[in-house]
Amino acid sequence: MTDDPREQIGRLFDEVAPVYDQVGVDFFGQFGRRLVALAGLKPGWRVLDIGTGRGAVLFPAADAVVPGGGEVLGVDIAQGMVDATSAEIQRRGLQNVYLQVSDAQTLPGLPERAYDAVLCGLVAFFLPDPQAGVRRWFDLLRPGGRLALSSFAGEDFRFKPAHDALAAFLPPGPPMKPPGIESFASSDAVADLLSSAGYVDIGSVERVHETVFRSPEHWWEWQGSHGGRATLHLIPREQREAAREAACAALEPLRREDGSLLLQPKLRYTVADKPR
Numbered sequence: 001m002t003d004d005p006r007e008q009i010g011r012l013f014d015e016v017a018p019v020y021d022q023v024g025v026d027f028f029g030q031f032g033r034r035l036v037a038l039a040g041l042k043p044g045w046r047v048l049d050i051g052t053g054r055g056a057v058l059f060p061a062a063d064a065v066v067p068g069g070g071e072v073l074g075v076d077i078a079q080g081m082v083d084a085t086s087a088e089i090q091r092r093g094l095q096n097v098y099l100q101v102s103d104a105q106t107l108p109g110l111p112e113r114a115y116d117a118v119l120c121g122l123v124a125f126f127l128p129d130p131q132a133g134v135r136r137w138f139d140l141l142r143p144g145g146r147l148a149l150s151s152f153a154g155e156d157f158r159f160k161p162a163h164d165a166l167a168a169f170l171p172p173g174p175p176m177k178p179p180g181i182e183s184f185a186s187s188d189a190v191a192d193l194l195s196s197a198g199y200v201d202i203g204s205v206e207r208v209h210e211t212v213f214r215s216p217e218h219w220w221e222w223q224g225s226h227g228g229r230a231t232l233h234l235i236p237r238e239q240r241e242a243a244r245e246a247a248c249a250a251l252e253p254l255r256r257e258d259g260s261l262l263l264q265p266k267l268r269y270t271v272a273d274k275p276r
């Protein structure tokens with residue numbers, strides 16, 4: 001075992017892979033579709049999807065390029081994600097869509113100057129050295145190729161009472177943060193990151209999305225189905241039920257007439273090109 005955070009992150013996503021984006025909430029799917037739309041993919045393009053997860057970006061990318069003879073390679077550090085998404089590729093009978101386990105920061109063995117587009121949905125901030133990652137992706141793009149990535153740009157502060165309730169069960173200390181998060185703190189920070197790696201025509205847009213939970217308990221189920229499970233792991237096992245009750249109770253005032261809850265996260269989408 002090393003202290004490289006990628007190992008820990010890989011284990012976390014391996015664990016959540018069976019339920020990631022599978023709990024009846026349109027969360028990652030809508031972000032993936034938006035990222036693909038903004039990337040302006042063309043039929044026939046060769047695309048690399050980094051940190052593919054359960055395919056929120058991969059499948060819409062395949063819809064855009066494969067009919068014109070293109071292909072998509074998805075890579076993920078978590079074997080569980082690759083296995084589950086491979087099964088879905090087979091279930092859909094897709095051609096020219098491939099997956100492999102690989103580390104996004106180094107991506108060994110991939111051909112350089114070969115990809116028309118590199119896509120990266122909600123992954124780059126998990127890298128301990130995002131600069132190394134975006135430089136590697138630059139080398140993999142053909143001249144004039146396109147990078148499109150997304151990151152979180154703001155949380156829905158109406159849900160803060162639930163997070164505060166959870167915090168009461170966590171060990172003292174600063175909240176957990178993904179290792180590369182500082183490079184994604186603002187559109188300017190992302191632009192600095194990409195321009196120092198050689199990208200040009202860098203533009204970011206921010207968009208507030210809407211996700212609906214049936215109930216506070218549904219929100220809790222979703223909370224354990226993605227990277228947020230890392231926080232739940234920090235709560236001593238014997239206190240998890242009390243933590244669930246406290247967090248759900250804190251969300252009661254947000255319930256709408258039908259009992260549902262509306263979450264409005266803000267995402268940043270950044271598109272940049274490799275010079276011709």
Ligand SMILES: C[S@@+](CC[C@H](N)C(=O)[O-])C[C@H]1O[C@@H](n2cnc3c(N)ncnc32)[C@H](O)[C@@H]1O
Nearest residue numbers: 013028051052053056076077078103104121126
């Ligand atoms: C928040 S999920 C995003 C998944 C997918 N792109 C989406 O939009 O739903 C982050 C994904 O990145 C993967 N990941 C995290 N660190 C990685 C790394 N160093 N190399 C490759 N994949 C990584 C995780 O295993 C996980 O599948």
